[in-house]
Ligand SMILES: Nc1ncnc2c1ncn2[C@@H]1O[C@H](COP(=O)(O)OP(=O)(O)OP(=O)(O)O)[C@@H](O)[C@H]1O
């Protein structure tokens with residue numbers, strides 16, 4: 001085990017030994033189900049990385065519930081357990097949504113009576129029309145491109161167990177917030193919130209978005225690798241846009257492919273890499289756990305906060 005001031009650092013081999021038989025493992029059938037949801041997910045990662053991780057999350061959940069109960073006794077009024085919120089942060093295209101979806105599936109299989117829901121902070125981006133108006137269209141993903149008040153208000157509503165909450169939807173295909181479409185969150189026991197900005201510092205001084213997170217994960221990798229994954233995903237977006245004139249990527253899909261990739265590389269460099277260096281990487285140490293990935297999305301190291 002290697003350590004820094006703040007984190008214990010574990011190799012994959014060390015981390016995989018931390019899985020204890022305390023929580024029921026997934027059945028072979030459930031593992032196959034996970035496999036079919038994303039055939040690129042390695043089942044070895046599920047066993048070696050995510051089983052110990054869900055075990056650790058369970059420890060945090062038990063502590064959280066116990067503290068809530070004790071506070072209730074202290075106040076002589078027990079308002080009930082409020083939802084446990086997990087944040088998943090990291091660069092654009094590092095694999096946050098894949099990690100978050102896998103976690104959702106695993107947590108709802110392992111804790112069968114808990115209602116586990118998932119949202120992405122993409123839905124809280126301002127619509128393109130507003131970004132245009134503010135003159136920040138080329139800053140999509142940067143702190144000022146999100147309606148943070150709305151996002152924080154949403155998290156407050158979740159914590160106060162509002163019955164149904166409708167939130168906006170962002171589509172990568174149209175490259176914008178989808179008009180007249182919402183997704184409904186209803187009284188989750190566990191809410192996973194995935195986004196580049198979940199560990200960021202406040203835009204208003206009253207309240208930190210990170211105050212709402214009871215456990216947080218930062219998905220990490222070298223920027224050169226993330227760029228590769230970004231470009232691979234761009235290729236996939238082009239392929240699926242080919243027959244869809246309404247798709248944002250349609251004109252690139254039917255045009256010169258080399259030119260399209262040149263443009264994507266430029267966007268990576270000018271927008272996403274810049275955002276990673278200036279605003280996302282500095283939040284890495286705020287996470288409880290850092291999952292470090294190498295080639296082929298393989299997780300080779302895991303960091304866990306000491307205190
Ligand atoms: N564990 C994995 N194994 C294989 N491929 C993966 C894995 N995780 C992510 N990918 C691939 O990497 C690319 C980026 O992943 P994903 O869309 O989950 O990233 P993201 O961090 O959510 O990005 P964004 O912030 O832009 O929404 C996708 O093409 C995805 O299929």
Ligand SMILES: CC(C)(CO)[C@@H](O)C(=O)NCCC(=O)O
Nearest residue numbers: 092122140141142196267271272
């Ligand atoms: C929607 C975000 C900000 C985050 O998921 C990202 O995928 C994005 O679109 N960034 C803007 C630059 C680009 O087109 O890649």
